[in-house]
Amino acid sequence: MDFTLSNEQRSWQMTARKFAEEEIRPISLERDEIADPRETFDWEIIKKGSKLGFRTLAVPKEWGGHGTDFVTQALVMAELAKADSAISKTFSQCWKWSHLIAAACSEEQKRRFLKPFLEDDTFLLGKGISEPSAGSDNRLPPDDPKAGLKLRAERHGDEWILNGEKCFIANASVGKLFFIDARTDPNAPLRQGTTMFLVPRDTPGFRIGKVFNKDGWRFYQNGEMIFENARVPHANVVGPVNGSDMKTQQAGDRTGGDLFGDLELAANALGVCDDACGMALTLARTKKQSCARS
Amino acid sequence: MYNLHLSPEQLQIRDTVRDFVVEVIKPLALKPERLEARARPLLVQALDKAAEMGLRTLALSEDCGGAGADNLTCCIVTEELAAGDPDVAAVLAQTSTLAQALFDRLMTAEQRARFLPPFLTDHRYHLALAEHEADRDAALGINYHRPQTSHAPFKTAAVRAGDGWVVSGSKDGVVGASLATLFVVRASVGEGGIATLLVPRDTPGLSVTETGTATRSRHGACGAVAFDDCRVPAENFLGVESPLAADAGRHIPQDQALNLGIGRAAYEAALDYAQVRTQGGRPIIEHQAIGAKLAEIAIRLEVARAAIWQAAWASDHPDAFADRSLPDLPLTTIAAVFASEAIYRAVKDAAECFGAMGVMRDMPLQKYVHDARICLHAGAGNSEAKLRIAEALARYRRPASAAVLAAE
Numbered sequence: 051m052d053f054t055l056s057n058e059q060r061s062w063q064m065t066a067r068k069f070a071e072e073e074i075r076p077i078s079l080e081r082d083e084i085a086d087p088r089e090t091f092d093w094e095i096i097k098k099g100s101k102l103g104f105r106t107l108a109v110p111k112e113w114g115g116h117g118t119d120f121v122t123q124a125l126v127m128a129e130l131a132k133a134d135s136a137i138s139k140t141f142s143q144c145w146k147w148s149h150l151i152a153a154a155c156s157e158e159q160k161r162r163f164l165k166p167f168l169e170d171d172t173f174l175l176g177k178g179i180s181e182p183s184a185g186s187d188n189r190l191p192p193d194d195p196k197a198g199l200k201l202r203a204e205r206h207g208d209e210w211i212l213n214g215e216k217c218f219i220a221n222a223s224v225g226k227l228f229f230i231d232a233r234t235d236p237n238a239p240l241r242q243g244t245t246m247f248l249v250p251r252d253t254p255g256f257r258i259g260k261v262f263n264k265d266g267w268r269f270y271q272n273g274e275m276i277f278e279n280a281r282v283p284h285a286n287v288v289g290p291v292n293g294s295d296m297k298t299q300q301a302g303d304r305t306g307g308d309l310f311g312d313l314e315l316a317a318n319a320l321g322v323c324d325d326a327c328g329m330a331l332t333l334a335r336t337k338k339q340s341c342a343r344s
Numbered sequence: 345m346y347n348l349h350l351s352p353e354q355l356q357i358r359d360t361v362r363d364f365v366v367e368v369i370k371p372l373a374l375k376p377e378r379l380e381a382r383a384r385p386l387l388v389q390a391l392d393k394a395a396e397m398g399l400r401t402l403a404l405s406e407d408c409g410g411a412g413a414d415n416l417t418c419c420i421v422t423e424e425l426a427a428g429d430p431d432v433a434a435v436l437a438q439t440s441t442l443a444q445a446l447f448d449r450l451m452t453a454e455q456r457a458r459f460l461p462p463f464l465t466d467h468r469y470h471l472a473l474a475e476h477e478a479d480r481d482a483a484l485g486i487n488y489h490r491p492q493t494s495h496a497p498f499k500t501a502a503v504r505a506g507d508g509w510v511v512s513g514s515k516d517g518v519v520g521a522s523l524a525t526l527f528v529v530r531a532s533v534g535e536g537g538i539a540t541l542l543v544p545r546d547t548p549g550l551s552v553t554e555t556g557t558a559t560r561s562r563h564g565a566c567g568a569v570a571f572d573d574c575r576v577p578a579e580n581f582l583g584v585e586s587p588l589a590a591d592a593g594r595h596i597p598q599d600q601a602l603n604l605g606i607g608r609a610a611y612e613a614a615l616d617y618a619q620v621r622t623q624g625g626r627p628i629i630e631h632q633a634i635g636a637k638l639a640e641i642a643i644r645l646e647v648a649r650a651a652i653w654q655a656a657w658a659s660d661h662p663d664a665f666a667d668r669s670l671p672d673l674p675l676t677t678i679a680a681v682f683a684s685e686a687i688y689r690a691v692k693d694a695a696e697c698f699g700a701m702g703v704m705r706d707m708p709l710q711k712y713v714h715d716a717r718i719c720l721h722a723g724a725g726n727s728e729a730k731l732r733i734a735e736a737l738a739r740y741r742r743p744a745s746a747a748v749l750a751a752e
Contacts, residue, residue: 082699085380138375183622184623185700186622186623186699187623187624190623190631191622191624192625194625197624197625217700262700262704263705264703264704264705265703266703272700339481339485
């Protein structure tokens with residue numbers, strides 16, 4: 051067992067720490083104060099972070115990304131979260147789906163979507179699973195065809211027509227490309243009747259509804275997605291039809307999204323806790339009470 | 345003689361207040377625009393109706409025109425009110441408790457004749473205790489069980505001038521500050537003395553700054569009160585005792601009853617939702633993960649209520665300490681520490697039953713979490729409260745001047 055950080059890992063950590071202190075912390079509270087949840091977002095911080103590599107951190111090197119390992123990703127998330135948990139999450143949300151692209155997309159899809167993702171500092175990613183009546187329903191038995199997500203996709207020639215809605219979807223109002231899970235066989239249980247699609251923001255018939263007004267993570271955009279005869283080319287099907295299984299089977303993942311998701315929340319929370327403890331220690335070392343004796 | 349029956353009167357008033365909360369307070373309190381922590385003006389309309397029902401004068405003796413309710417009954421009522429709105433509950437509890445202390449115990453006949461009639465006739469006449477000061481060092485230190493070398497006098501001072509007193513200084517965290525008609529002010533007098541004076545709101549030089557909902561540390565329309573050479577007649581001198589100072593740690597656990605009401609509101613919301621929300625082909629209450637969570641919430645709230653009611657009953661029956669029916673412990677402080685931690689956890693769990701909706705600002709769950717967190721930081725906080733309990737365990741008794749501090 052060796053917990054020593056490599057020079058590269060240390061370097062990413064320091065870059066993230068500096069960016070968090072100098073760029074994120076000064077805007078964190080003011081972004082939180084904004085009452086309209088759609089207005090809390092700030093593209094400048096995304097662009098600045100993107101130029102430092104924080105948006106494309108998890109894209110493999112052979113595709114032009116930084117190809118960092120999970121340890122580096124955890125370090126960077128914690129450092130960014132020290133200054134603002136929600137801004138850290140907005141960046142790492144892109145890594146989550148970078149992993150999915152690497153694991154599940156075809157070479158042709160990678161060419162079509164990874165290239166613009168890497169070139170555009172404002173290109174953010176998301177994935178739509180949850181629906182108003184399907185949260186944990188997607189994971190619970192029984193394997194009833196009526197259980198789980200309802201968003202429907204029907205094939206018409208080279209296209210799929212999507213109808214339904216998603217809710218709480220991260221980066222919904224700011225993302226340019228989304229993975230969307232849809233039911234393609236309504237008579238089969240969720241795991242045997244769901245297909246994953248790549249849906250660009252400008253897909254006809256696809257729009258964003260409201261942005262949810264959360265009590266925390268104000269910067270992070272969780273929104274509704276509405277599909278009204280949205281037309282998605284067959285070339286955008288990820289993996290086999292009826293084979294989404296809510297996760298990347300190729301990666302052997304059985305956690306519902308991907309292995310990265312659990313690591314992500316833990317590392318982010320660690321950063322928040324680290325900063326809170328730091329503030330408490332500073333206060334405890336400097337504030338004087340019951341000092342009548344001195 | 346151990347007996348946990350509530351009296352018919354206690355049951356009746358509980359039901360009456362519970363109905364009032366459902367019919368009047370909740371429809372107002374749960375309006376979406378009120379749920380955001382930073383914009384929650386006091387529900388004056390509900391407060392007025394509660395006053396008309398007699399809840400403003402609940403603890404005041406029948407002789408003085410009140411309902412003469414004992415401490416346990418007051419705590420039951422406060423829990424019910426707080427399940428609807430903690431601010432309404434806190435303001436009513438404060439006025440009722442102070443009215444009992446002032447009119448039944450501390451005022452002279454002359455003062456009572458002057459202040460009681462207007463208090464009784466005006467349903468909007470509220471009382472507030474101006475005691476806490478921002479920079480006053482009243483917390484226990486590492487040598488908590490030894491006498492403090494300083495009595496940490498109030499910076500707010502009252503100086504004798506002619507046939508009256510001149511009060512100057514400032515207070516913060518004053519419950520009911522934004523609407524109180526009469527302030528009960530604790531101030532330093534002379535060399536190291538502490539006195540209590542009655543300062544009407546319309547006294548020239550008195551100004552109130554309301555504390556925003558998002559930044560305050562107490563429930564109940566809190567604010568800061570500044571006294572800029574406020575002159576009051578000599579007859580407004582009340583004495584040296586603090587109106588709310590009972591035996592340290594054995595006062596009425598009204599803040600804890602309020603805390604409990606917040607917990608119950610969250611619990612009832614979660615219980616209702618768990619029976620209507622279906623996932624995995626059945627209501628989520630039938631899933632073990634949610635069932636166990638709801639059970640833990642129920643356990644925490646029931647045990648907290650037992651501790652609070654015991655402390656409330658004990659404050660009504662101090663003789664029960666003397667005859668060894670009750671342990672020689674600061675039961676209210678004990679209830680405060682246990683209840684605030686248990687209820688905060690219960691409220692957090694209740695919010696989790698709602699999944700993502702539990703953190704949305706247009707749902708009440710995030711408000712309950714905020715409200716319960718405020719109780720967690722009440723007074724000088726739980727760390728300090730534990731030191732006070734430790735003092736009792738060590739059989740250390742704080743000298744009188746410091747005992748007054750302990751009642752804060």
